Ligand code: HEC
Ligand code: HEC
């Protein structure tokens with residue numbers, strides 16, 4: 329009997345999210361292109377004991393672990409993992425990315441090139457179909473993020489496991505605030521998922537047992553004299569990412585997304601750089617663009633789909 333750990337996790341998450349049973353298990357459609365890669369031998373030597381000869385998370389040493397490695401041949405999970413996440417996990421160990429410390433750190437044993445070979449090999453295990461390299465360009469842990477009470481990774485939840493933003497931020501479409509998930513909502517999965525073997529998940533269970541809310545540090549905030557509602561924006565079809573960036577690729581959420589190279593380039597060629605997120609210019613510029621797109625020149629609050637430009641709608 330061989331356990332394939334990703335199956336129960338995918339099924340549990342899938343069941344909780346109401347995924348159709350047909351999509352609960354990703355089929356390995358293409359033959360792996362992994363054979364010729366130099367990472368293969370390294371993987372067999374250092375990793376297969378836990379991760380299994382084929383990377384399915386079923387190595388002999390994983391049998392007794394409370395938390396199993398994922399099935400790396402599962403395209404639906406691997407396809408959303410940036411190279412940087414895989415590299416960090418290998419060099420610094422699971423704990424550095426919020427995963428279990430049962431995944432050891434290898435930087436003392438493996439050189440940069442060997443790690444790069446392993447990343448390429450792991451990438452190839454789910455088959456050649458996805459080409460995620462160009463999608464995932466930025467750092468997964470940009471500077472400027474506050475230390476949260478639990479290392480909660482959007483990359484793992486909204487990225488790898490594709491949990492939708494509004495499953496957790498459920499108030500966004502109906503109220504001013506997007507809201508944060510309750511401890512109950514987290515525990516809906518974590519009574520089963522990673523229930524043992526990960527200290528970060530154990531912190532979550534601690535809040536649950538003590539019946540305490542998690543004191544998350546607030547990141548995005550406009551001043552008190554500004555009136556901002558999520559509801560209108562979500563209903564108008566503005567994607568979360570338009571305002572918050574590629575959150576599903578981040579291990580930690582920072583309010584300001586590091587030095588903006590695009591802005592530097594625009595400055596060089598004499599163009600005005602885009603205003604910083606959350607500034608008044610940022611709101612107003614998007615509202616202007618929205619109105620132009622709707623052919624509205626004199627927008628007002630009562631102009632239906634118009635994004636307001638009059639002072640009182642944003643400043644009561
Ligand atoms: C002692 C057992 C063990 C060894 C040896 C090991 N790992 Fe892991 N690894 C784990 C466990 C357990 C996890 C799952 C952690 C979690 O989900 O919280 C993991 C997770 C990972 C992940 C993140 C995705 C996933 O499967 O959860 C990557 C990538 C990874 N390991 C790569 C490697 C590589 C490359 C090697 C060899 C250099 C290696 N591991 C060796 C136990 C091991
Ligand atoms: C729909 C199911 C689901 C919900 C809801 C959920 N999680 Fe997770 N969570 C997962 C899965 C799947 C993993 C990956 C487990 C693994 O294999 O290591 C995970 C991993 C984690 C981890 C370890 C990796 C990381 O992110 O650092 C933490 C900590 C965690 N969850 C905390 C939370 C918190 C806090 C909440 C509520 C705000 C929450 N989870 C809600 C499914 C869920």
Ligand code: HEC
Nearest residue numbers: 485486491492493496544545546547548568572575576581
């Ligand atoms: C499993 C639950 C879960 C999912 C799914 C999820 N989030 Fe979150 N989100 C959280 C938690 C918990 C926090 C607070 C901790 C933190 O900031 O990382 C948070 C914080 C945030 C913040 C910062 C809030 C602040 O304080 O200003 C933003 C913005 C955000 N999420 C956007 C998103 C977007 C966009 C998506 C979809 C791509 C998403 N979230 C998916 C649970 C989730």
Ligand code: HEC
Nearest residue numbers: 493497500505506507508548549550556561566567568571
């Ligand atoms: C039009 C831009 C915009 C869009 C679109 C947007 N947000 Fe926000 N978000 C903001 C601003 C501005 C704030 C700060 C608001 C404040 O201080 O009251 C914020 C704050 C937040 C917060 C923390 C405070 C709160 O409201 O709970 C979370 C979480 C969040 N957003 C998640 C999301 C998610 C999830 C989506 C998509 C469903 C989304 N946002 C879409 C601009 C946006």
Ligand code: HEC
Nearest residue numbers: 555556557560561564570610611614618633634635641642
């Ligand atoms: C990415 C584009 C974008 C950004 C950035 C943006 N908005 Fe909007 N906003 C819109 C659109 C589109 C509408 C029109 C909604 C509709 O059609 O009803 C809107 C409508 C509004 C409304 C009127 C409807 C309501 O929700 O009450 C207010 C007020 C508003 N925005 C405030 C703000 C503030 C304050 C900011 C900056 C903190 C901001 N917006 C940033 C796109 C944006």
Ligand code: HEC
Nearest residue numbers: 550551554606607608611612615636637638639640642643
């Ligand atoms: C679409 C929304 C929006 C509209 C319309 C808008 N503002 Fe603002 N305003 C903001 C936001 C957001 C801030 C906060 C910027 C910050 O924190 O840097 C702000 C800040 C300000 C400030 C404080 C500036 C500072 O440096 O602290 C003043 C004064 C102001 N607005 C006046 C106005 C006037 C006058 C109008 C009408 C001509 C107007 N605003 C229209 C969103 C808006």
